Amino acid sequence: MHTSIKAALALLAFTPAVNALAETPLKIGISGEPYPPFTYKAASGEWTGFEVELAHAICAELERECEIAPTGWSGIIPSLQAGRIDMIMNSMSITEQRQRVIAFTRPYYFTPGAYVAASERELTVPDDLDGLVMGVQSATTNATYARRALRDSGVDVRLYDQAEQVNSDLLAGRLDVVLADEVAMLQFLERSEAEGFEIKATAPHHSAYGEGIGIGLRQEDEALNAALDEAIAAVVEKGTCGELSEQFLGTDVCVYP
Incomplete structure (x- = not known):
């Protein structure tokens, strides 16, 4: 052919x-x-x-x-x-x-990472993180940022598989502070059970956030x-x-x- x-x-x-x-x-x-x-x-x-x-x-x-x-x-x-x-x-x-x-x-x-803690807590980042327990969702840019930028701050970083697990432990008092996406945390703070919490600071521009x-x-x-x-x-x-x-x-x- x-x-x-x-x-x-x-x-x-x-x-x-x-x-x-x-x-x-x-x-x-x-x-x-x-x-x-x-x-x-x-x-x-x-x-x-x-x-x-x-x-x-x-x-x-x-x-x-x-x-x-x-x-x-x-x-x-x-x-x-x-x-x-x-x-x-x-x-x-x-x-x-x-x-x-x-x-x-x-x-x-694009949105930055945000630190959320109880409204009554005085928190200047990173100076006041020493001795606190902070929750972060694993395999996220916030987890990368915490590992790279906060390793000398004295904060105890706890990694979670799911964002909602982080939120639940913050509400239950098992965490002092959370580092997560700012927009997601703004939505979280609208819940009635999160009334006593607020955004304390946002993370600065860093290579971890891409x-x-x-x-x-x-x-x-x-x-x-x-x-x-x-x-x-x-x-x-x-x-x-x-x-x-x-x-x-x-x-x-x-x-x-």
Whole structure:
């Protein structure tokens, strides 16, 4: 058979597979542990929150169907690398350490870490941390910051798998202070049981916090990365990101070009 005919037949055979791949829903990895107001379950049982709804808006820009795939936070990068999910959209900071193993899109939001303690406690950071017990969620930029910047402060850092475990131990008096995402803590402080607590300080700019929050991808998925960069820019420039941020967070944390 003539070489050009073989090539044409091979292309025809390959085209349906390519189309089928393009029609496959993108699996968006989020932590299976709720992280309100970014990701949490509504009364209907469906996942919602700032990042969930922003993910759907980004997928609409891509004209692709997306599927929310809850995954344990500690195993979310291995799940991406193994192909069980296609991207991570769960307040993951773009850091040099993570960029060694996965790729990131441009950032879509940024907020600093915040120290939360009882309102009655006098707390100047880092001077007054000596002897205190501080809770931080493990495998986060706040945990990295605590390890790098607070190791000589005398604070006893306790690491937790889930953010809600940190909050519960603060409320129960088992922790003196918490270091966590500022927006998440603002939402926490709106709870009636957190009435006696407040933000004492925010963490300064530090390399541990990276460049902001981006979508995590496999390093080889360059075409998807480029498409997502364009989609993120579109939802930011159209105001969709800002509207969702105001709706769920009460402020605009989107990163503008």
